[in-house]
């Protein structure tokens with residue numbers, strides 16, 4: 182099953198490679214991994230999207246907790262949560278018909294056009310993984326030049342929080 | 346007063362109470378070596394290969410419980426330590442490895458003798474540090490010792506660029522460490538402890554299965570108290586030998602691939618299994634799908650990730666073995682009469698039938714020395730109380746099966762990684778820690794050649810180790826597998842062109858002896874052990890055809906053991 186694990190870790194050189202190394206050494210899946218410092222610059226917050234049986238997920242959380250740099254973690258998918266991913270897409274948009282079609286799709290998905298040339302549009306879209314996937318699908322009639330996805334960030338709903 | 350980084354390193358070691366530093370110098374480490382020269386509190390032991398330094402520090406740690414410390418130079422100095430670091434990591438041995446690094450401004454430039462030490466060691470350390478400035482040096486070293494020795498112990502690498510060892514800073518060794526991201530838990534959760542006790546008391550066919558964690562956690566006293574009180578059969582992994590004395594009435598011997606028949610059968614048929622600091626390693630469980638089908642399991646481990654990793658556990662208890670066992674004993678004592686002795690006695694009767702097969706029986710002959718006998722004689726000569734350091738192979742299994750360890754921390758071997766070359770250098774660390782104790786290195790003709798250069802180190806420091814080379818002129822364990830599973834195609838397992846080990850020992854300045862006739866074995870061993878102040882290398886020429894039995898082959902369960910030739914008939918008779 183797909184899981185989103187949020188990790189607070191020391192903002193130290195090498196911390197990211199410890200996590201990445203753990204996943205590759207033990208053969209765990211990583212669908213996406215994002216990391217950046219938090220409001221407390223000594224801490225980073227990482228969001229890992231992974232999948233596996235319950236046993237594997239249990240091992241993943243235990244192994245992550247075992248890393249000396251990891252302060253705390255939660256499995257967001259165990260409760261109510263919000264996930265968001267940012268995507269930037271550059272598409273061919275030459276001629277009125279094509280430009281209108283892209284605009285229409287962008288409107289439907291509540292995206293934005295953030296850069297324009299005479300032959301291309303650059304689009305921005307945020308949403309959960311499914312929505313971003315669906316948008317890429319919807320663009321199938323258009324010629325995509327490149328896609329950049331940020332990977333998922335997640336946060337618990339309501340009062341549920343992960344703090345040191 | 347301001348000190349250089351190099352002086353700070355040495356002061357930290359002094360203030361940490363470090364007795365021995367196992368090392369080998371080189372360019373990037375020279376400031377630290379200069380600082381060592383100016384003091385004599387920390388004794389530097391000059392090995393002959395950096396791998397030897399790590400194994401020596403490891404042996405010291407296994408025997409004493411204190412962290413072993415290593416110092417090496419950058420580049421090849423570091424890469425030579427990897428095998429030893431990984432060995433310590435697999436067996437959870439506390440160790441701090443100080444690695445010199447090229448000067449900070451050259452890092453990343455492919456400088457002379459530069460390797461990415463932090464990157465190369467990451468997968469086989471508990472943690473590692475690259476020191477960024479001289480002001481954080483003492484703090485980092487304190488943390489390194491704390492992390493290495495607390496929780497589930499393990500090796501920690503501290504990489505120190507050369508410029509930092511020349512820079513100046515005020516020195517103060519921190520009194521304590523507080524890390525928000527690292528707070529190992531030692532006490533068992535009281536609710537879990539109670540559930541564990543309930544389950545243990547309800548058992549009809551119990552087994553106590555102890556591992557290396559019981560030794561590392563110094564849990565032997567309370568463990569013995571507990572098994573005696575329960576009167577349940579007990580068994581141990583390769584790593585746990587000695588925590589329950591071999592002579593303890595409850596003890597069935599080792600379990601697993603080369604464990605006793607009764608241990609493995611009891612593991613297979615039990616209804617309640619009590620795992621104490623053991624991690625259900627594949628050499629122990631055999632085929633997982635056949636593992637102990639009816640067992641309800643209570644497991645104590647300090648590392649949550651060791652619980653439920655391979656085998657489902659009904660009552661997990663995270664904590665230090667000793668502390669948790671003490672908690673459990675408190676609850677058990679007033680309730681001990683709840684045990685259904687009638688059922689447990691029936692279980693013991695069954696176990697005694699298995700035992701009567703005598704799965705470790707072996708045949709001797711007048712022509713050739715059989716290796717099992719050598720180990721048994723060593724056990725008798727030293728009352729099961731010597732420190733026995735082993736290499737890897739058949740001799741290691743025979744040492745584990747036949748020495749009969751009476752005390753913990755006496756059986757020093759590389760269980761997890763199975764590192765040939767471990768035996769001799771680890772024995773150096775043990776002998777340094779206990780100069781007046783008997784330290785034996787049981788080795789094989791192949792393994793001993795992997796770190797034989799340390800015979801030179803042994804001479805320099807006057808280490809009177811007794812090296813017992815069970816010389817079967819083969820990589821015996823490889824030969825055994827080829828005999829069983831590859832139709833006797835002995836591909837590259839014959840040790841052609843062996844050196845004359847007696848002359849070799851002599852040329853290193855030691856005493857060499859050779860024995861080939863069974864009738865002379867005892868006299869030779871006695872002569873060797875009488876030379877208490879000299880290293881004696883005894884080359885014991887053994888019967889090359891002997892195999893390690895009993896054995897669980899790949900894909901088999903605990904109840905499908907392969908017995909020694911002849912023992913199958915005994916089994917038929919006894920169990921008829």
Ligand SMILES: Cc1ncc(C[n+]2csc(CCOP(=O)(O)OP(=O)(O)O)c2C)c(N)n1
Pocket residue numbers: 736737738739740741763764765766788789790791792793815817819820821822823
């Ligand atoms: C460094 C290393 N390389 C290879 C092996 C694989 N291996 C395991 S046992 C063994 C043979 C050991 O032979 P010897 O030391 O003579 O001991 P014996 O089995 O004959 O008692 C080998 C090659 C290993 N464990 N470690």
